[in-house]
Amino acid sequence: MADNIARVFADAIATDPTRPLLTWYDDASGDRTELSGATLANWVAKTANLLVDEVGLAPGTPAGVLLPAHWQTAAVLLGCWSAKLTVIDTPGEVDVLFAAADRIDEAQSWSADERYALGLAPLALPLRQVPPGFADYVVEVRRHGDHFTPQPGPGPADAPLLARAEARAAELGIEAGARVLIDADRYPDPVDWLLAPLTRAATVVLCANLDPTRLATRRTTEKATHTLP
Structure with a gap:
């Protein structure tokens, strides 16, 4: 396996960038968003370019991420890791902070030079009202380039992240090339829902507010080969 997350992501989508890599469901809102490897890579590149070209961050810079399991969170995290930033999720001093709109009060305890809010709305719609002191991530990121070459x-x-992901993939029984259905509320750690599958070049069906009555049908519809226990 590659020694860096950006390479692991690139390798995971290299065979067929057009296949669905991350399919997102929210059974509370009815949202379904399907991203191919190429589409997610586009969001990742834009995020990395935002961080490097606009914000001017260098490798090792701390980035705060206050986001739930979500397809936009995957773009933010992989963008940060492509830029070689160090992602942290506990309050501290960071150079850039990404926060869900419903966690803005929590975000106030962080010291950050640049702040981006995410509404996590269907179709990546912009925020209706941007919190003071924040920029709207989906508006800002779209202005940046579609390609990024990591160092x-x-x-x-x-x-350490890849070591944890490898161990979790083994513990969770994720096999190479699997299509894994994951309850986002039960597995909120991105090592479980994002990195572990990527180390196996697996694709993910990520479900928030999962309705158990829809589980069997969804497994069939999405051709899931594995459901996390």
């Missing part, structure tokens, strides 16, 4: 080698946190 070679791992970021400061890549090795």
Whole structure:
């Protein structure tokens, strides 16, 4: 396996960038969003370009992420890791902070030079009202380039994260090339719902507010080969 997260992501989509890589459901809102590897890579590149070209961040810079399991969170995290940033999720001093709109009060305890809010709305719609002191991530990120070339080698946190992801993939029984259905509320750690599947070049059906009565049908519809226990 590659020694850095950006390479693991690239390898996971290399065989067929057009296949559905991450399919998102929210059974509370009825939202369904399907991203191919190529589409997610586009969001990741735009995020990395935002961080490097606009914000001017260097490898190792701390980035705060206050986001739930979500397809936009995947773009933010992979963008940060492509830029070789160190992602943290506990309050502290960071150079950039990404926060869900419903966690803005919590975000106030963080010290950050640049702040981006995410509404996590269907179709990646902009926020109706941007919180003071924040920029709207989906508006800002769209202005950036579709391609990003990561610096070679791992970021400061890549090795421990990939080691954890490899271990979790084994523990959770994720096989190479699987299509994995994941309850986002039960597995909120991105090591479980994002990195572990990527280390196996697996695709993900990520479900928030999962309605158990829809589970069997969804497994069939999405051709899931594995459901996390």
